[in-house]
Amino acid sequence: MGMTITEKILARAAGEKTVVPGQLVDAKIDVVMCHDVTTPPAITMLVEKGIDRVFDPNKIVVTPDHFQPAKDIKSAELHKRLDEWAKRHKIKHYYKLGRAGVCHAILPEQGHIRPGEVIVGGDSHTCTYGALAAFSTGIGSTDLAASIATGKLWFKVPASMKFVLNGSLPHGVYSKDVILAVIGRIGTDGALYRAMEFVGPTLKEMTMEARMTMTNMAIEAGAKNGIIGFDAVTKAYLDSHLKDVKDYTVFESDPDAEYLSTEVFDCSKLEPMVAQPHLPSNAVPIGQCKGKAMDQAYIGSCTNGRIEDLRIAAGIMKGKEVAIRTIVVPATPEIWKQAKDEGLFDVFYEAGCVISAPTCGACLGGFMGILAAGEKCISTTNRNFVGRMGSPKSEVYLGSPATVAASAVEGKLTDPRKYL
Amino acid sequence: MAKAHVYKRDHINTDEIIPARYLNTDNEAELAKYCMEDLDKDFVKKAKPGDVIVAGDDFGCGSSREHAVWAIRGAKVGTVIARSFARIFYRNAIDCGFYLIESAEAVDKIKDGDEVEIDYDAGVIRDKTTKAKIKFMPLPDFALEIIHDGGLLNHIMKAGI
Numbered sequence: 367m368g369m370t371i372t373e374k375i376l377a378r379a380a381g382e383k384t385v386v387p388g389q390l391v392d393a394k395i396d397v398v399m400c401h402d403v404t405t406p407p408a409i410t411m412l413v414e415k416g417i418d419r420v421f422d423p424n425k426i427v428v429t430p431d432h433f434q435p436a437k438d439i440k441s442a443e444l445h446k447r448l449d450e451w452a453k454r455h456k457i458k459h460y461y462k463l464g465r466a467g468v469c470h471a472i473l474p475e476q477g478h479i480r481p482g483e484v485i486v487g488g489d490s491h492t493c494t495y496g497a498l499a500a501f502s503t504g505i506g507s508t509d510l511a512a513s514i515a516t517g518k519l520w521f522k523v524p525a526s527m528k529f530v531l532n533g534s535l536p537h538g539v540y541s542k543d544v545i546l547a548v549i550g551r552i553g554t555d556g557a558l559y560r561a562m563e564f565v566g567p568t569l570k571e572m573t574m575e576a577r578m579t580m581t582n583m584a585i586e587a588g589a590k591n592g593i594i595g596f597d598a599v600t601k602a603y604l605d606s607h608l609k610d611v612k613d614y615t616v617f618e619s620d621p622d623a624e625y626l627s628t629e630v631f632d633c634s635k636l637e638p639m640v641a642q643p644h645l646p647s648n649a650v651p652i653g654q655c656k657g658k659a660m661d662q663a664y665i666g667s668c669t670n671g672r673i674e675d676l677r678i679a680a681g682i683m684k685g686k687e688v689a690i691r692t693i694v695v696p697a698t699p700e701i702w703k704q705a706k707d708e709g710l711f712d713v714f715y716e717a718g719c720v721i722s723a724p725t726c727g728a729c730l731g732g733f734m735g736i737l738a739a740g741e742k743c744i745s746t747t748n749r750n751f752v753g754r755m756g757s758p759k760s761e762v763y764l765g766s767p768a769t770v771a772a773s774a775v776e777g778k779l780t781d782p783r784k785y786l
Numbered sequence: 787m788a789k790a791h792v793y794k795r796d797h798i799n800t801d802e803i804i805p806a807r808y809l810n811t812d813n814e815a816e817l818a819k820y821c822m823e824d825l826d827k828d829f830v831k832k833a834k835p836g837d838v839i840v841a842g843d844d845f846g847c848g849s850s851r852e853h854a855v856w857a858i859r860g861a862k863v864g865t866v867i868a869r870s871f872a873r874i875f876y877r878n879a880i881d882c883g884f885y886l887i888e889s890a891e892a893v894d895k896i897k898d899g900d901e902v903e904i905d906y907d908a909g910v911i912r913d914k915t916t917k918a919k920i921k922f923m924p925l926p927d928f929a930l931e932i933i934h935d936g937g938l939l940n941h942i943m944k945a946g947i
C-alpha cells in the first residue's frame with residue numbers, strides 16, 4: 367500500500383521503511399524552533415533535571431517574538447533566561463532583537479526549513495512550515511525540552527485528510543479566504559490529530575507566502591500538521607532562501623496512498639471570508655457580515671504579516687485614510703526593511719496607521735494593541751477565541767489583508783473588492 | 787471528596803484556561819491563581835484539591851502553551867474529563883504526568899457539584915451523588931508508562947539519554 371508524504375517523512379525520520387497511521391514512532395528531529403514564551407520553561411526543566419544539554423547547537427533556531435522587545439519585567443526575565451541559555455550552548459542560529467521576528471515568518475525566510483525534514487517548535491502554529499513539503503508540528507515545553515536534549519521525539523503517525531483545491535481564485539480572494547472556508551466547512555476539530563494535505567491546481571497560482579497562510583492555520587482545524595507537496599514554486603523559494611545547508615529530500619504522496627477523507631473545494635466560487643467571534647470556523651462570506659462597526663484593525667502575524675500581505679493592504683489604503691486605529695506589524699526585520707524600501711510605510715503613514723517593530727504583540731493579546739471590553743477588531747491573524755486579543759469581552763474577526771485594509775478605511779467590515 | 791465543576795461548552799481554549807497576559811511567567815503557583823479566569827473568574831475560589839473539571843468537545847484547543855496544564859495542575863485539580871481533547875493539550879498533559887479522561891458518557895451524566903470518585907487503574911468513575919458508575923477507557927499503555935514515570939523527561943532519563 368502506498369504512503370502519504372507525511373507518512374514517508376515520519377518513516378524516514380524514524381528509520382523505518384513504512385509506517386501506518388496510529389503507529390507510535392521515535393523520530394529524529396531536524397530543526398527545533400524556540401521562542402520566548404515556551405522555551406524558558408523548557409530550559410528550566412532541563413537545568414532542574416540535570417540534563418542541561420542541546421543535541422545539536424546548529425539545529426536549534428531561537429527567536430524571541432511574543433513579548434519582544436520585552437513588555438515588562440517578567441518577560442524581560444524570560445528573555446534573559448533564553449539569552450543566557452542560547453549563549454551557554456553556542457546556539458548558532460540565534461536571532462536577537464533587531465534581527466528577531468515572528469518565528470514562523472523568520473524560519474522559512476532565513477532558510478531553516480527544508481523539504482522532507484521533521485521540524486518541531488514550541489508553538490502551535492509550527493505547522494506553517496508544511497508549506498515547504500516538510501513535516502512540522504507544534505509542541506509544548508516538556509516535548510521541547512526532550513527535543514532539545516535528545517533530538518528525538520515520540521509521535522503517533524497521523525492519518526491524512528486530502529483537501530483538493532480546484533479553480534482560479536477570483537479577484538479579491540486570497541489563500542486566507544480559502545483556509546477560512548476550509549475550516550468553516552470542517553470545524554475547529556475537523557482534522558483533530560490528522561495531517562491536512564493540500565493538493566490541486568489552485569496551489570499552482572499561490573506563492574509560497576500564500577501557501578504558508580494556509581498551512582499556518584491547520585492547527586485551527588485541530589490538525590497535527592498541514593502539508594503541501596514540492597513543486598516549482600517550492601523550488602524557486604528554496605533556491606532564493608536556503609543558506610548553509612542546501613540539499614534536501616523530496617517526498618511525494620503515492621497515488622494509492624490512503625486518506626481518511628477527501629474534501630473538494632471550487633475556489634473559483636469563493637468570496638472574501640470573515641471568521642466571526644469566537645471560533646476560526648465561524649467563517650462567512652463578507653456579504654453576510656459587512657457593515658459591522660469595528661474599533662481596531664490589525665495587519666500582521668505569522669499568518670499574514672509577510673511582504674505580499676503588506677503590499678495588498680497598502681494597495682487598498684493608498685491615498686485614503688483609515689477610520690479606526692490601525693496597527694501594521696511587518697513580521698520580520700527583512701520584511702520591515704522591504705516594506706520601507708518599497709514606500710509602503712509612506713502609504714501606511716499617510717493613511718494614519720501605526721507601524722510596529724516585528725513582534726507577535728497584539729496577535730495573542732500580549733501588548734501593542736490590546737482590546738478593551740466591548741471592542742471589536744478585524745485582524746489578519748489566525749485565532750479569534752474569547753479573550754485572544756485582550757478583554758474576554760472583546761471580539762476578534764479574522765480576514766485577509768485586503769479585507770482588513772478595506773475595513774480599516776471604512777471603520778466597518780467591508781468587501782475589499784470595491785477597492786481593487 | 788472530589789467535586790465536579792461542569793462547563794458543558796465545547797472548544798474551551800487555552801486562552802480561557804490561562805490568558806496570554808499571564809504567560810510572562812512559568813511559575814506554577816502563580817499561574818494557578820488565574821486558572822480558568824476568562825471562563826469562570828470564581829473557579830480558583832471554588833475548586834478544592836482533587837476536584838475535577840468536566841467539559842465538552844475539544845478541551846484545550848489553541849495554543850501549545852503547557853502553561854494551561856500547569857495552571858490546572860497548580861490549582862490542584864485532580865483531572866479533566868472531556869468529550870474530547872485538543873491534540874497538543876492532550877499530549878502536554880501526558881508529558882507532564884497529568885491524567886486526562888476522555889468520556890462522553892461521563893460528560894452526559896455528571897452534573898455540576900456532583901461528588902465523584904475515580905479509579906484510574908480500573909477505568910471507573912463513581913458519581914456518588916447520582917450513584918452512577920461510569921466506565922472509561924484508560925489511557926494507552928505508552929501514555930501510562932510516561933505518567934507512571936512522572937512525565938516525559940523522567941521517562942527518557944530512565945531509558946538513558
Ligand code: SF4
Pocket residue numbers: 431432468469470489491667668669725726729730747748
Ligand atoms: S504571530 Fe500570533 S499566532 Fe503567530 S506565533 Fe505569534 S502569537 Fe502565535
